[in-house]
Amino acid sequence: MSVSERIEEPTRDDERSSAVGTHPPVHPERRSPPIKVWFRHLGLWLSVGWLAVEIIAAIFADFLPLAEGRNPSLTLDAPILQPPQILSGHPLGTDRQGLDILSGVIYGARTSLVVGFGAVFLGVVVGGVLGLTAGYYRGKVDAGLNFLNDALLAFPPLIFLLALSSVVRPNLENVTLVLGVLAIPAFFRLTRANTMAYSQRNFVLAARALGARSSRILARELTPNVLASTLAYAFVVVAVLIVAESSLSFLGLSIQRPEPTWGNMIASGQNDLEKHPHLVFVPGVVLFLTVLSLNRIGDWAQRRWDPRSRKL
């Protein structure tokens, strides 16, 4: 059991961050009946449901009869530019090459989810460790890491992505890596701020007084506390990175056709926007719903676990 779990203490309010309200103004006439409480969380349940469906579809994509729909050699006779017809063999339509859009969207989901969560994992691990170090040790280490962080942030992000994507050949691993690097500063900042705040608290001082080594303090006391807010923030970052990957894809710098990603499906459909809008809007809607769900879950998670840092 860590020291923090044994010593309770009132939180010291940071006046600036309390400007972010967590309590809406109380209106005397509003009493929330149970059905309304559930309804207020309807958005959350829908979001979780959507993501669950996507994840399951992405995992089992290879077991569904979808792969043939994406193999250009096999679609030489398939109908092209077919609009979505729910009850046909191509429920979401086909593109210019006869490739099925439903399977494209599902395989694209696989790419986006892997890239999003993989990159965030990288960001959390690297950014988190660096942030903990900087926030705890302060001094020159902090100054140096902070400086590097600022330099990384000063680089216009899309341009940074552009350059990096031109350097490495765009496959799944490289794209995940590149986006992970982009996620590091955000997590660095977050964990550093939280570490600094927690470092001043009594339970850390007590642990040090008891003779605990820095590494133990970092691991047992600080990390669990910092982790909650970091993970809450992670959902939002996954959403941001999925958008970033689709933007890269749209510019032609990520995984190339015929491997489907939402971004490259939208990009290849934009020239037919006027006559065949389904090429853009079907992957577009799926992308939107995914990002919306992640934002919704992230919003709820932040409200629950880390109300103070919502401004980031």
Next chain:
Amino acid sequence: MRLRKPVVTASALVMLLSAAACGGSGGDEATAATGTCTTERIGGSVTQGTLLSPRGLDPVGQPGAAGSGGTEVQALFDTLITYNAETQAYEPQVAQSLDSNADHSVWTMKLRDGVTFGNGDALTADDVKRSIERHQSPSNTQVSRGEALTIASMDVVDPLTIRFTLDGPYPSFPHVLATDIGMVTNPRIVDAMGPDQFALNPRGAGVGPYELVRYTPGEEIVMAAKNDYWGGPVCIGTLRFISISGADATLDALRTGELDIALLREPPAIDEARAEGFESLPTLYNYGEGIVMNSASNRPTADVRLRKAITAAIDPEAINNRVFNGTALATSALIQEATPGLYSGEKGPAYDPDSARRLVDEVKSSGWNGSIRLLADNSPIRVNEAIAVKALLENVGITVELTNDMSLAEVLGRVASDRDYDLVIWGPNYTNEGLWALMNRQLNSQSKSNYYGYADNRMDAALADLRAADTVDKQQKIVGRMQAILNDSPVIANFAAYEEDNIHSNRVGGLLLTRGSVLRYDKAFVTGS
């Protein structure tokens, strides 16, 4: 609520009215503008869309086609000789006459009297000589240098006469003076400004119908008509060139009137534009799109059996359907049947997957592992073509490793400079005008710009004969011979001949099409506004 009903009814009424008012805009029923530029028709402005921004406005240093700067420099500088696309013949333009000796190795050109540059200097034969020497200089890295070097020496006989002594008989020599080499630049201005500055601001240095008003590289070029053009009155007062990329965006701009003229290359877009009633001025490019096979000795495709297999595995019709909706000129032949004068009925390789499979097995049994690399740039059409090609090749047992994530510039580098590729989706683009110059540069085994690694004595001999051919009939026979050679030892598995079409609204008339899809504006005019 009592107030709601009448408001709701009123709002519904308003919505119905507005929906009715916003009916579709009627189509243009105007007839095509005919005739040529006369003094009554002076006035108006035209905006043209180009494919690429030009590499500056100096004729020296241009690739020499309409896609990148050709029409712009034509308007500023005019050419000594012009190619009439309708009659398929060369005519003197700035020059008054161009005559050759018996074996077409010495040519004498007479200039018109009274032609002046934009700054007032008179055009002399010496200016022509110095202008052509700029193309011959080693600092010129474009194809015009090779073409200009067919002139071994130039003699200024008198201020209006110049004699060209060539490096050999060349009946189609007028072609050279119809390209950028025939665009005379005022040497005094060039020397005063230096070539870099001159490319940004060539004011006063051309004898063409237009003078430069404004040049913002990458954005627009604006020109104004001259009132002392040697060829008579210039009708269209202002020309504006902007580059819009993407066929659909270009078509939209044409429809909304943002552009009056645009160069289109994609077959479906050209088809659509023609169907909607736009005027068309097309130029046909043979060997327009295909799979170029690297014949260099360290490549799998050095084996001619594999090249023949790949050629037999490609079905131009299938690709046409898949990629172009059936709107392209699908052919595997060197000369597509619509090519004026040169089509002799010779057919290209036939689609024969069984023969392809047989040949592939043969080559595999000689030690090849069955795998080959296909390169395509990341433009949407090329990616679509690459996907279709890969499917067709895998259909005959070839394993294809596709790389389609490089930009066109990168692919150009890989192919032209590094020569590091097996198969690449490419368009050699041979027009019937100046055919020898184009083919010789690429297919002659001695040519330094032969990045196909292609070496075949029969082709070298045919090329030499083609250069010396002085009638269209002779050229047709030689080209027929070339088709047979290429069927036996292919360099490209072609699947379409391309058209570049100068699509324009019928508001503009009097446009003259010349070589390389370049448009001449010296006799053009606008009707209406």
Next chain:
Amino acid sequence: MFHRVATVLLRIIPVLIVVSVSTAVLIELVPGDPAVAVVGAEGTPEQYAAVRENLGLDRPWFARYLDWLNGLLHGDLGKTLVPPIQDVSTLIATRLPVTLEIAVLSVLLALAISIPVGTWSAYRYGRAFDRVASGLSFALISVPSFLLALILIYFAVFRPEAVKGLILAACVIATVVLAAATVGRRGAQLTAQGRRGVRLFALGVFAVGFVLAAFLPDFPRQGFARIGEDGLAENLRTIFLPVLVLGLAESAQLTRLLRSDMATTLNDDFVLASRAQGMPVRHILVKEALRPSTFSLVTVAGISFGRLLGGTVIVETIFRLPGMGTLIVESVAKKEFMVLQAAVLVVAALYVLVNALVDISYLYLDPRTRHVRV
């Protein structure tokens, strides 16, 4: 105080050095050969080699970087590699105003939307308007900018009649709702003057909607008209859609921020005191509640502006605007390292400068935060 300002400003320089060195390294790693872009496709191997030597393309990257740095310190940003050969400074001078104009107008649009919407949402926290507004801003945050741009293009460029119909319908509905708020039980809660005010506002909304629907210009699919050459009206017509895309996205963020900020402020004692004194709603919202929040609003708006300077790439690409974003994308593709170094430096410098200014203004305006560094 001066010491802190100086520290902030001095930190910019090493950051920019790191940025420019990273750019040099990155461009070195990007595959491709600018010699081909310079010479063209039909050059001979000797010509390519000659060009490579002339332009110093074979030298190591740090030699090129030091040369560039030397030039920078003398005010010379170099020339482009690929013809037409221009001064890099001229090129940037033509491209930067475009991006600046878009960024500034987007932030202004975002503020113009978010201040009224955020304020009213906070005032009506949890009620119908707030729910709709919050839902919309949440949805907007979740739409990637390129998708939003394509959606707007689909409607505004290809289906302008639908857009006009929608505008008219929306304004009619708004008018109806406002008018309904002035009659019956709800209307009785307002003063006579209040009722008249709301009805006038409803009339205004209807008139604006009508005028918009009748006179909405056609927006071009792409392109940019410069003020100096084609006039202000053309200029605004060409950047309307790009600014709308960026402004909507930013406004969603700003609205959420303002809403939560003001919701808390509205609960504070001094506001309750004003309400008890019977101050009108407008006074409370604007003079009491908005003021403490403008401060963080301006901060975030400033940061948005800085971010937009480097973030307009997608919008510039889709709408083919000749700004810094497209300049950088083209330079990476063509390996124009002189242009890229200068362009990235300019964008990064502006971003860092804006952030520094925001930090300084923060220090200056809010004494509570002078000693808290996050």
